[in-house]
Amino acid sequence: MRAVVKDGIGIFSPQGFLDGNNGSLFLSIEDIEATKKLNADMLLVSLKKVIFFNKNGLDSFVKILLKVRAANHATVGFCDFDHKKFLSICKFYENDLNFSLFKTQEIASLFASSFKNQQKNVLLYSEDKSQRAAMAIELHDNGHNPIVAQSEEEFNEKSKVKTAYDIIIDNTYLGVMGQKVATRVTGNAIIYTVSAFLDAEIGNTFNIAYHNNSLNVGFRLFIFDAYKVVSMNVHALNFFSKLASSGAEYNATICFVGLTFEKTPLAFKETLEDAGIVFFNHMDDILKNKELLEELGASSAATVKNKRVLNKAIVTELPNFIDATVATIEMMTNSSASKETAQVNKLEILQKENKIASSIGFYGDIDGMVILVFPFAIAKKACTLLIGEETDDKEQILDTLAELVNIVGGKIKTLLADENISVNITLPRTYSEIDSLLEVSHDKKGVQVDLKFDDDRFLFFLTR
Amino acid sequence: MITTQILNSYIDRIPPAPQALRETLQLLDIGDLTKAAKVASGDLALASYLKNLMNKSIYGFRNEVSDISQIFGILGVSGSQQAVYNYMISLLSPKKWQLFKLNATAFGNLQAELSVNWKKILTHLNINDKDIESSITLLPASIIVSEALFSEKINDVNLLRSASAIDLNTILKRLCGLDLFDICEKVSQKWEMKESVAKIVQASSGLKAQGDESIDQLGKWMHLLLFYTLSKPVFIEAGLNDFIDFQVDYVMDIYDDFNNVIGVS
Numbered sequence: 001m002r003a004v005v006k007d008g009i010g011i012f013s014p015q016g017f018l019d020g021n022n023g024s025l026f027l028s029i030e031d032i033e034a035t036k037k038l039n040a041d042m043l044l045v046s047l048k049k050v051i052f053f054n055k056n057g058l059d060s061f062v063k064i065l066l067k068v069r070a071a072n073h074a075t076v077g078f079c080d081f082d083h084k085k086f087l088s089i090c091k092f093y094e095n096d097l098n099f100s101l102f103k104t105q106e107i108a109s110l111f112a113s114s115f116k117n118q119q120k121n122v123l124l125y126s127e128d129k130s131q132r133a134a135m136a137i138e139l140h141d142n143g144h145n146p147i148v149a150q151s152e153e154e155f156n157e158k159s160k161v162k163t164a165y166d167i168i169i170d171n172t173y174l175g176v177m178g179q180k181v182a183t184r185v186t187g188n189a190i191i192y193t194v195s196a197f198l199d200a201e202i203g204n205t206f207n208i209a210y211h212n213n214s215l216n217v218g219f220r221l222f223i224f225d226a227y228k229v230v231s232m233n234v235h236a237l238n239f240f241s242k243l244a245s246s247g248a249e250y251n252a253t254i255c256f257v258g259l260t261f262e263k264t265p266l267a268f269k270e271t272l273e274d275a276g277i278v279f280f281n282h283m284d285d286i287l288k289n290k291e292l293l294e295e296l297g298a299s300s301a302a303t304v305k306n307k308r309v310l311n312k313a314i315v316t317e318l319p320n321f322i323d324a325t326v327a328t329i330e331m332m333t334n335s336s337a338s339k340e341t342a343q344v345n346k347l348e349i350l351q352k353e354n355k356i357a358s359s360i361g362f363y364g365d366i367d368g369m370v371i372l373v374f375p376f377a378i379a380k381k382a383c384t385l386l387i388g389e390e391t392d393d394k395e396q397i398l399d400t401l402a403e404l405v406n407i408v409g410g411k412i413k414t415l416l417a418d419e420n421i422s423v424n425i426t427l428p429r430t431y432s433e434i435d436s437l438l439e440v441s442h443d444k445k446g447v448q449v450d451l452k453f454d455d456d457r458f459l460f461f462l463t464r
Numbered sequence: 465m466i467t468t469q470i471l472n473s474y475i476d477r478i479p480p481a482p483q484a485l486r487e488t489l490q491l492l493d494i495g496d497l498t499k500a501a502k503v504a505s506g507d508l509a510l511a512s513y514l515k516n517l518m519n520k521s522i523y524g525f526r527n528e529v530s531d532i533s534q535i536f537g538i539l540g541v542s543g544s545q546q547a548v549y550n551y552m553i554s555l556l557s558p559k560k561w562q563l564f565k566l567n568a569t570a571f572g573n574l575q576a577e578l579s580v581n582w583k584k585i586l587t588h589l590n591i592n593d594k595d596i597e598s599s600i601t602l603l604p605a606s607i608i609v610s611e612a613l614f615s616e617k618i619n620d621v622n623l624l625r626s627a628s629a630i631d632l633n634t635i636l637k638r639l640c641g642l643d644l645f646d647i648c649e650k651v652s653q654k655w656e657m658k659e660s661v662a663k664i665v666q667a668s669s670g671l672k673a674q675g676d677e678s679i680d681q682l683g684k685w686m687h688l689l690l691f692y693t694l695s696k697p698v699f700i701e702a703g704l705n706d707f708i709d710f711q712v713d714y715v716m717d718i719y720d721d722f723n724n725v726i727g728v729s
Contacts (some may be wrong), residue, residue, distance in 0.1 A: 016705065048712070050711075
């Protein structure tokens with residue numbers, strides 16, 4: 001059984017009866033290895049379709065999840081259960097509950113290091129006072145607004161006003177959380193939250209692929225929320241210096257906010273400043289200062305000075321990229337897709353209205369980004385297999401388009417692997433407005449290909 | 465991936481039931497076990513299947529049972545009819561399984577497990593109807609159909625399912641407008657099985673209530689029995705656990721009864 005990963009959360013979905021005889025069989029060694037490679041921030045087993053489980057059955061999954069956590073620093077646990085199942089799990093692992101329990105996947109997503117689902121008003125309650133505090137801290141760190149009910153009565157009273165909260169949390173338990181650096185997006189800036197003692201581990205817990213993808217798709221301002229950092233050693237210093245140097249190619253700015261130098265040598269600050277890192281005392285010093293934001297590059301992605309250009313290696317593989325896209329569209333629509341015209345140019349979209357787009361980056365032996373631009377109605381048609389029911393919900397269609405582009409990315413990876421070219425793919429990104437896409441791809445040259453399936457046209461753009 | 469043409473072509477290729485089987489079933493239908501056994505003995509493949517079936521450990525016979533009339537005598541009219549239908553379904557199975565890690569023995573074990581437990585359920589429900597008893601035999605056809613349609617698309621299916629938690633039944637329905645259970649119904653029509661058989665199997669999808677309380681109730685039991693069986697280690701290893709979606713809410717009201725009947729601890 002393979003995990004389905006969405007927004008950095010990998011979900012296993014066993015079905016039926018889960019006991020000691022079958023628990024270990026849901027995941028083969030290949031599944032576990034594939035799971036490790038997913039690099040998910042969070043790895044959960046959904047109990048939504050499990051009607052019966054016992055401790056032995058859960059133990060099999062727990063053992064595997066803990067192994068993955070040790071290797072990947074991901075948060076692991078179970079999700080999608082009712083109150084009865086929650087109580088059973090708590091009872092089974094009374095003194096040894098070192099994984100997390102999330103009532104739903106939506107609740108889990110609030111605690112993931114993902115960049116989605118931010119600034120939610122969250123009502124939360126747990127019988128355990130320390131759990132209430134831990135959840136509130138994690139939620140706050142992830143950019144949400146937690147409201148903690150101090151008693152069950154207060155929780156029941158407050159939760160009656162459902163419209164007052166985006167999400168209500170109960171039947172949830174935070175075990176040992178993953179140590180991935182939490183990431184959130186504010187406007188055009190990306191905020192990473194780091195804490196405690198920073199050492200060589202930062203190289204493992206920081207999602208460098210995500211960072212590089214963010215650079216590729218046009219983010220220019222990266223802020224490290226370092227209020228809770230106690231100190232850092234020379235390994236962390238080197239890491240941040242290198243990060244700043246590699247970002248310079250993109251004209252990116254890296255800032256530290258709230259970092260004190262009581263226990264960190266002051267010389268480190270000078271070294272980091274030499275590497276181009278800027279220090280601020282408070283987050284609002286940056287986020288509420290529009291002029292400064294503009295100066296730091298967060299107002300627009302158009303300030304790129306050093307543009308990366310298409311190279312021979314990537315253009316040579318163009319047929320693979322187009323084949324992957326065509327094959328995916330054919331698979332999803334059961335119709336035949338074909339290439340119309342191709343040209344090397346800056347991305348040109350004549351009519352921007354009612355169009356949506358999605359992009360996916362790839363890195364490894366070659367690197368670049370594929371962008372697909374669809375008229376809204378055509379995107380809906382292309383995603384019919386994944387969406388299922390008739391919908392005009394733009395957010396759902398964008399989410400599904402991200403899944404489609406993810407499949408295109410998977411195909412690209414397979415086709416390139418056949419030619420001994422190894423690449424990994426990034427998380428897909430979607431654009432509800434074409435202007436935000438153009439801001440990212442502004443001035444970038446690439447190969448633009450008009451594709452069509454049935455009589456519906458959409459646009460493919462390959463760039464670096 | 466799977467087009468309507470591919471699907472129609474598959475349905476067209478389902479062979480009619482062989483003459484010997486039809487004759488055996490007709491004789492069983494009128495309760496003539498002796499003549500039915502005689503006709504069945506003349507079909508060597510059927511005879512061999514019945515012997516193998518009866519000697520599976522789940523039936524618990526100490527000594528080998530090899531005579532067809534003896535087998536039919538043990539099984540009775542409804543059990544014999546069920547065994548013949550199981551054989552007919554097995555005729556559709558591929559020589560080599562690709563999508564699922566199965567073989568003829570494992571598939572036979574699946575049929576036997578379903579049949580034996582279905583019998584327990586019907587006894588609990590006080591139902592003594594040979595057609596209802598035989599309805600369980602059609603259920604594994606959904607697995608054979610999945611294998612036939614998706615085995616050449618394994619890579620596409622895996623890629624699709626790596627991005628979205630979508631089961632084979634849903635993929636087929638969204639692409640072609642027919643699902644696995646619709647095709648099972650077409651198999652049953654081609655083989656002139658009773659209409660109620662197909663209706664119970666449709667209800668057992670957990671997605672299509674048939675508007676008949678007793679049939680829908682049997683559909684629930686069958687749905688839960690299927691997932692109980694597909695949770696067995698051998699069938700998880702075969703990759704069968706998630707080929708269709710388990711509708712937990714659909715079966716919640718019979719869950720406790722089911723545990724008592726089947727003996728889930």
